[in-house]
Amino acid sequence: TGVVPGDILVTEGCRGDGGYLLDKDEHRFMLDYELEKKELASRDVVSRRMVHHTRQGHAVESPYGPHLWLDIRHLGQEHIETYLRDVAEICRDFLGVDPVHELVPVRPTQHYSMGGVRTDIGGHAYGLAGLYAAGETACWDLHGFNRLGGNSVAETVVMGMVVGRGIAQDLAGSDSSFSDAAADSARLQVEQRLSALASYGLEYVY
Structure with a gap:
């Protein structure tokens, strides 16, 4: 998962620690696809669900293309600053977004190639x-x-x-x-x- 714009990676630890993926209506859409694992499904599954949900018209339109939201606000400032500090710094420095109080724009991003x-x-x-x-x-x-x-x-x-x-x-x-x-x-x-x-x-x- 990468931030928009820039596609800088944000660790899947955000989801592992309890972060949510939301659509343009701030609906937690992974519940519609993966009721058991939700955001903790494997990365390929989460990416496919994000792409599908976007193609269904549920993404946020922006000058940089459609995106969804990553919500870690409920984790609290102490947790974010302690365990997800790199994510917080990326969001603040490159997006001007404070993930303690704001939603983070994200979309699936390739960062590892499994060969050609x-x-x-x-x-x-x-x-x-x-x-x-x-x-x-x-x-x-x-x-x-x-x-x-x-x-x-x-x-x-x-x-x-x-x-x-x-x-x-x-x-x-x-x-x-x-x-x-x-x-x-x-x-x-x-x-x-x-x-x-x-x-x-x-x-x-x-």
Whole structure:
């Protein structure tokens, strides 16, 4: 779920802590679709329900496109400032909205891709010898249709290990010769970029 405008992500912890999704009439519409789990349904289900409800004409129209509302006001200021402080800061700094007292405009937002390169369980791309993919680039069905919250590291660690070992084994048994120059240059660029990101700058992003 992302805020409107900007589509900056707000944690699903908002719903996990008891937040509501409301439509233009401030009706808690998830009760109409998922009576048992309500806003705690899995992310793919909640996203589909939000899109469907919007297409049914129940969203709020805005210059930035239709949106729904996230309501965490009933959680109280102490809870929000303690457990959802990042959300509060995003809303205040980027929207000018105080979620302690106001509704937050939201819509479904993509923030994790579950792959485009179809691979087997070892990370080998089908039909393309020598091509591997891992992480968000790979489509190998670890997560099915929906990645569980907080579970992206599992794919990174597991597939990074599996694919890395597979590549090393393939190279060890290969007769091909190649130069390390391109790899060294790419590694240096990445290291420089990471170093710049980790450095302390003078600019305040807000």
